Amino acid sequence: MAPTPDPSRRSAASRRAVLDAALELVQEVPYARLSIEGIAARARVGKQTIYRWWPSKAAILLDAFLALSEGDDGQAPVLPDTGDLVADLRLVLRATVAELTDPRLDAPMRALAAEAVHDATVAELYRDRLDGPLRDAKRQRLRSAQEAGQLAADVDLDVAVDLVWGPVLSRWLHRSGPLTEEFADQVLDAALDGLRARPGR
Amino acid sequence: MAPTPDPSRRSAASRRAVLDAALELVQEVPYARLSIEGIAARARVGKQTIYRWWPSKAAILLDAFLALSEGDDGQAPVLPDTGDLVADLRLVLRATVAELTDPRLDAPMRALAAEAVHDATVAELYRDRLDGPLRDAKRQRLRSAQEAGQLAADVDLDVAVDLVWGPVLSRWLHRSGPLTEEFADQVLDAALDGLRARPGR
Structure with a gap:
């Protein structure tokens, strides 16, 4: 038949x-x-x-990008939470660097990021579908660390998200230096421990 | 006559x-x-x-932007260095926020940033004329603090520049939250002191 x-x-x-x-x-x-x-x-x-x-070519590109980068299972992203904050964030930040330097992902991400910069509709789509859910997952992981007493109680979690991921994103966008695992690790260490000289360090 | x-x-x-x-x-x-x-x-x-x-509309826009934002005197930018690192950086980071939220500057900066994201020629122009000289000035101010023993000796100054300015740039680009003086101050405090909980803080 x-x-x-x-x-x-x-x-x-x-x-x-x-x-x-x-x-x-x-x-x-x-x-x-x-x-x-x-x-x-x-x-x-x-x-x-x-x-x-x-509704638009940006919407197609965003779906294409989501399908490529995280599978198309429609699940909200979640960050690993083993209790070891440094190990978990190192893994995730290195994965961010790997995605941003993946040649298959670079072109659609730059196209979307550029459109989002001056087109508010694309920015909204980008925020709702991609950046928003990821940001929630990052904030959630940092909240769990804060509740465990690993992050200072007075740290604003949105500031913390921007402090950890902002340097990587801005280096990617501006091509202002090499985007490597080493850079990811350095950013993470600096974000957690601060730039200031302290005794015993 | x-x-x-x-x-x-x-x-x-x-x-x-x-x-x-x-x-x-x-x-x-x-x-x-x-x-x-x-x-x-x-x-x-x-x-x-x-x-x-x-040579291009991007080059015109960059000159227009430079003329607006810092006068057209052709001098390389220098950051204030009073010896008080926090006060100096607070001033500069608040000024960055003020520029990024100035409606006259917002449109040309977004246009340039978007073009720079996917056009390597514009990215080079942006880096050579705008981002590069500013980055040198930032690194120079941080080097002076490091030499004064205010920043940890093992901090990479390029990482430090990205840690202080990256969060502000990425919040501006992604419109991921309010871009205020308060945010600038929080980023600066977090970058200098780190996110980690420490005794006596």
């Missing part, structure tokens, strides 16, 4: 084809020249199919 | 008109639609005049 066509499977395949096409194209053309038409043609789907699922 | 026309004065006036036109236009149209033609028309100068002085 011939297999019956399964519309939901076909639709998952088209969705996948659109995400792949967007990822390919964003590495080939500048973001300004990336178009829904171009993505549709590359994915061999109709433009209307794309518009049914995504 | 009628004044003799002064070509160098006329040329300074045209230059100023181009910078003003670029600043006006970047607040009115998206960066992608900002054009040399549009700037020339608004400034009432010929396109060739612009091309004689600037």
